[in-house]
Amino acid sequence: MIMKKIIAFILILTIAGTELQAQSDTTKKVYYYYPLANVYYNPATMDYYFYDTKTSSWITDKELPKMIDIGSKDRYETVYYNGQEVWLANPEHRKSYPKSSPPKK
Numbered sequence: 001m002i003m004k005k006i007i008a009f010i011l012i013l014t015i016a017g018t019e020l021q022a023q024s025d026t027t028k029k030v031y032y033y034y035p036l037a038n039v040y041y042n043p044a045t046m047d048y049y050f051y052d053t054k055t056s057s058w059i060t061d062k063e064l065p066k067m068i069d070i071g072s073k074d075r076y077e078t079v080y081y082n083g084q085e086v087w088l089a090n091p092e093h094r095k096s097y098p099k100s101s102p103p104k105k
Helices: 002-026 086-096
Strands: 028-034 039-042 047-052 057-061 077-082
Touching: 028 086, 039 086, 047 086, 077 086
Parallel strands: none
Antiparallel strands: 028 039, 028 077, 039 047, 047 057
């Protein structure tokens, strides 16, 4: 009887762990990264994320300042990130997608 309870408990833990893993995988958000301007765009919220040198921080806004030019709107890389602060992965993105990367076909 105790063995059946142990097996049932292990089975429940395994199922729960699988469900948690599946949920965490689906929480990854899609962002567009514009390497020429080092800018992110969240198509779900229609927000831009850009680095402000005056405040030394990342800013979130619905519009980009006029001084930031992302170039062609179709020259972006799709990046996936768990959470809202996609810019925390910026060093990796800058390395993976240099400014001189060719346009998508």
